[in-house]
Amino acid sequence: MTPEHPLPPAVTVAGIGADGWTGLTDAARTALRDAQVLIGAGRQLGLLPPECAGERVPWPTPLRPAVPGLLAAHAGRRIAVLASGDPMFYGIGRALTEVLGADRLRVLPHPSSVSYACARLGWPLEDTEVVTLVGRPAARLAAALHDGRRLLVLSAGATTPAEVAALLRDRGFGPSRLHVLEQLGGEDEACAEGTADTWDRPPGDPLNVVAVECRAAPGTLRLGAVPGLPDEAYEHDGQLTKRHVRAVTLGVLAPAPGELLWDIGGGSGSIAVEWMRAHPSCRAVTVERDPVRAARIEANAARLGVPGLRVVTGRAPECLAGLPAPDAVFIGGGLTAPGLLDTCLDALPPGGRLVANTVTLESEAVLADRYRRHGGELVRLAVAHAAPVGGFTGWRQAMPVTQWSVRTPVTPGNAPVQPSGDDR
Template sequence: MNDGTGVAGAIAGVGAIAVVGIGADGWDGLAVASRRTLRAAEVLIGGPRQLDLLPAADCPGERVPWPSPLRPAVPGLLAAHAGRRIAVLASGDPMFYGIGRTLAELLGPDRLAVHPHPSSVAYACARLGWPLEATETVSLVARPLDALTAALHDGRRLLVLGEGPGTPARVAALLRDRGWGGTRIRVLEQLGGPAERLLDGTAADWPYESTDALHVLALDCVRDPGGVRLGVTPGLPDAAYEHDGQLTKRYVRAATLAALAPAPGELLWDVGGGSGSIGIEWLRAHRTAPACRAIAVERSAERADRIARNAAALGVPSLRVVTGAAPAALAGLPTPDAVFVGGGLTAPGLLDACWDALPAGGRLVANTVTLESEALLARWYGLHGGELVRLAVAAAVPVGGFTGWRQAMPVTQWSVTKGSTQS
């Protein structure tokens, strides 16, 4: 049941669901209300580890383990027990990277009764003495390991939710490869339970190939000497990118992202992706939920592969890369909130296709260095307004024994917001 109608039909008869968080301390650590809910449940749904924490004498309900993959099976599983008192077990706080979010999206929050337990992150901060509100959490559960890279900043403290006993070793290898070998890693296992344990080391000499599957990683980030410093604002150093010369340079890139104005949850089309820098920095602007989304369209297969490598190296592996020539390659893509055109402006129908794809309020930004494309942008500016600017950057370079300015090619940029009355 993957279509919306099928899901709605499957869960139509499902009543209120209790969602109970449980920790490594099991039954003994549950609040009175949580215990009362579990005792009364006719059906107990959860992971095998969570179900095993409940004493049979206190919780006589039928035990149903989650199948894998989980999300597609949820509507049918709940529907199979419609009309019965159902309690779903969750690890820690059900609404923090937990099953609670999935159930709220499928059933609606008004049909849930959530009983939270302290999350593993709350326990970790308590053990480490870190203020919870100042500590960023990165989940690697069902997410690419490369996603951690964008959160790495010198002196930053991070908590990482792992997936499986090999996650700490994989994180340590990533940190070494990306120039963060001096980072201190602490693995906090079985937090809140009788088997709680702390493992300590650095990424450079991490000795543990495997740890307990139930763990949180704490990172004290230390960048290796000579490593490239990557900030949180647009305009990363050009050296951060692998490229063949087709790269929107740093200062123009910063101005371009300012014109595109990314906001959480929005989708960008980066048309003529080149090295992927615009799409990558769009994603880095809001990489946590609700994250920005981006699609890079590039006709060269070699450059498309390079875009994917850059996205992974800079911590945004979610960048979708479409290999093909625009405008044909744009057909069927989801509706964008913003479009950047960095190449191929004179291709017949390209600007028309991008403009037609934008909804009211969508933004379009196009850059060029050629007279032919500049003339095209001038015509579109005359038709639709917006802003037409020329960006000029000069860098200081040696001139004999002195220093002078070397002018880069000026970039003409057109940016516009599509109005509800424009076509």
């Protein structure tokens, strides 16, 4: 039942841009004038005129863990929070919603820096990919690099443009054109342009967005948007799920946004890397007992744009205890380890997927037994490559791979919840 006199929102969130007070709507100005507590970054609070007489409270560092305590400390007072641009676009609005709930929040958005940047450049917003480097490593930009694409990079500060240029050069995208747009919407708005290859500008204004027109240099290895990257994309010592088998394996694993993969026996990390490249919100934990290979997995993940891949060095199943529950499991090694398959199957939710690959007779026997007991699908994957045979050409057969895949049962009472989230 709806209460006769519903409670007013506990917090008003007002987006503000580089144009400051003059760029706010009447509703936002009224909320800020009436607030007893004004919370925001020091730069944002400095944009308010004296008529906003509420107590000014700058956000502490780190910000997100402080949100519940700060709101509790000012409970019962009229609180207004300042946010950059649109509070619900990589802004504080998300954290406030998680703490308070949407019904206790009033959001008054301002045009985002992305909207301003697309307006200045004439880029259709719906065709422009956005990657944030605020609080995130620059390496994650690599996953978005495709020849001819347009990207907007949300900067962490004044040094971000140079970091972006360096990454582009390192990944073979030196000819890409950069536009660094500063103080968008404000009186001091400015734009600097150049290519990544020649970028040598000193740090400028920390309030900037980097626009990238992606151009690959001749000879740059092409990395597609679907599983099955070239084997040359990975550093490895031979422990690599090869390209064609990898593409089939990822197709059966079927990554979806927000899902978590356990990759057991990581090798070079190729399955986990391409799982995470499937969508910005996909997550993965790879388990590898060899420390040298574990370090190589981390390097491959950073190189291919998924530095968030978590690498656990240790033996499975012992090191699986305490890991977050997976949505899918891939086992590329260690199938004969006692208890491994049972531990992985028990960890999966209803509807979860398990895929196991092997090339040995001993492990194949394990998979055949599980197929007999649990069903699923048992297939043999064979790939042959054309190779010289004297002065002619013949087929050179790679070792066949036996693959077992299975889904955990779903009943009406245990249907899985669709994951959500995006961390571009």
